Structure formats: structure tokens, C-alpha cells
Amino acid sequence: MPDYKGEKFKNFLSKKSISAIKASEILGVSRQTVYQYFKSSALERETVNNILARFGVNEEDVFGDSDLKDKRLSNARYIGDPSIYDEVGETKFTEISPGRYRMGTELVPVYAQAGYLTGFADKEYLEELPKHYITVDRYVRGKYRSFEISGDSMDNGDIREAMPNGTIATAREVKKDHWISKLHNHQWPNWIFVHKTEGIIAKQIANQDVKNGVLVLRSLNPDKDKYPDFEVHLDEIEQIYNVVKRELK
Structure with a gap:
């Protein structure tokens, strides 16, 4: 069973070049709330469900133990932008x-x-x-x-x-x-x-x-x-x- 660490969500965003600002817009929460997600050792189930639904991914894509695979990332609704x-x-x-x-x-x-x-x-x-x-x-x-x-x-x-x-x-x-x-x-x-x-x-x-x-x-x-x-x-x-x-x- 995946663990819902906020650090994994942060890594997911980083690999897709999605900023905290853009993530807050996608999730419908404030940027400060996104930063709180990053620090969490166990995100709440409701938060996890919102992340999966808004980004169009499954638990393994974000919170799995293995590295994110390109073919799974390509299924996400938001591809990101070329900004660093x-x-x-x-x-x-x-x-x-x-x-x-x-x-x-x-x-x-x-x-x-x-x-x-x-x-x-x-x-x-x-x-x-x-x-x-x-x-x-x-x-x-x-x-x-x-x-x-x-x-x-x-x-x-x-x-x-x-x-x-x-x-x-x-x-x-x-x-x-x-x-x-x-x-x-x-x-x-x-x-x-x-x-x-x-x-x-x-x-x-x-x-x-x-x-x-x-x-x-x-x-x-x-x-x-x-x-x-x-x-x-x-x-x-x-x-x-x-x-x-x-x-x-």
C-alpha cells in the first residue's frame, strides 16, 4: 500500500515541472496549503483523492515506491510548462x-x-x-x-x-x-x-x-x-x- 507522504507529491510536481502556484490552481487550494502538503508525513485521504482526481493519475503515479514512468505521466491531464x-x-x-x-x-x-x-x-x-x-x-x-x-x-x-x-x-x-x-x-x-x-x-x-x-x-x-x-x-x-x-x- 502506498504511503501518502507530502514529499512524494512534491517530487511528482517537480518531475512534471509544475510549480506550487500552478498546483494550487489545479487543486483549488491556496499556495500555502500546497506547501503544507509538502511537509506532511501522511496526507489525509480526502487530500489524496483530490490530488488523484484533479491530476488524472493513480496512487502509484504519485505515491508509489518506484520511479514515475513516462508512460504513466503522459496520462495526466496537465502536462506542465517548460519553466524551471x-x-x-x-x-x-x-x-x-x-x-x-x-x-x-x-x-x-x-x-x-x-x-x-x-x-x-x-x-x-x-x-x-x-x-x-x-x-x-x-x-x-x-x-x-x-x-x-x-x-x-x-x-x-x-x-x-x-x-x-x-x-x-x-x-x-x-x-x-x-x-x-x-x-x-x-x-x-x-x-x-x-x-x-x-x-x-x-x-x-x-x-x-x-x-x-x-x-x-x-x-x-x-x-x-x-x-x-x-x-x-x-x-x-x-x-x-x-x-x-x-x-x-
Whole structure:
């Protein structure tokens, strides 16, 4: 008799390239419930029946002791997609040609930025955000997010570095344990800061006082009367991202 371990259900999904998000849609449950299934040492009979019915498979296909066979997998109603998923079930990469991949990120448009400060750690908030896709030549690690730039503070007319109004900036989060050392701003000069009171700020780093945890931020716009340099303390910051790709409007 098969044992109904959640790990076997997780392996079944992995072999079919079905994400936790897609599985939750097929099963009619929340993504968090799917994650709970993965951790279970003995799924309830009702849950097992739902899995078998919704995926159109039998117990051996999902919970059997032998490896899943291709001929049995081909009987499932949902074949899956060519995406590769990370460990929490979010789409990261889809191969579009040899050595070229489409990477998906959450996009924080201008209209959603007011709620980002309280929602950036909320899965439900993030799931409501639209997706943005960029093309990369390899799998990359880390947390990536895309932000819509508003205003002209980062516009100096130089297409090599400017981020004018409407630009989509895709950026990689810098973990907090790296903030105690100098932020590297040579290869990637543009940054996104999530400030506790000012919200999302797109700027460059003019100076860093590592000892006191103070950054001097600057705008690219040459009008320094309107856009002067200013200081921020790292303890006022929730997240820091370095911009790796700009897509001008």
C-alpha cells in the first residue's frame, strides 16, 4: 500500500515541472496549503483523492515506491510548462533558445509603490503584482524585483545610465548582512532603496560612511537646486537593490 507522504507529491510536481502556484490552481487550494502538503508525513485521504482526481493519475503515479514512468505521466491531464522553478515554487527561468532564458520578476508599478513598504514581505501582496520578464544568458541567484521609475530625478539624458520617467529597472536585492561593508557601485551604479518613511527611492551613491552607516545619495538630474544630494542612515532602510537592467520607455 502506498504511503501518502507530502514529499512524494512534491517530487511528482517537480518531475512534471509544475510549480506550487500552478498546483494550487489545479487543486483549488491556496499556495500555502500546497506547501503544507509538502511537509506532511501522511496526507489525509480526502487530500489524496483530490490530488488523484484533479491530476488524472493513480496512487502509484504519485505515491508509489518506484520511479514515475513516462508512460504513466503522459496520462495526466496537465502536462506542465517548460519553466524551471525555484524552491518556493515561483517561476524564475524559461529557456527560449540555447543559452537564452526568460526570467520573471514581480513588477512594482508606480500605482503599487505606496503599499510596497508594508507589503514587500506579504506573499498575498506580491502575488497581486504584475510580472515583468527580462532575457538573461544564465541562471542567476538572489532575489530580483522590477520597479517602475517615476519622475525625472534620475534623468540626465545619458542613455548609458539614465532612468527617466517610466523606465523599468530590474534589480537584485543586497542582503542586510552585506550592508556593513561598502556597497559596490562601480559596475552597477544605479540603486533602489526602500526607505521606511520616504518609500521607494531610485538614486546613485555619492559617498558611503561605513563606520556610521550613512549613505549620501545623488540624483542624475543636473539641476541640483531641485535635486540636491542628501544623507540616509542605513537603519532607516528596509531593502536595498542594485539595478542590473534598465528598460527605457
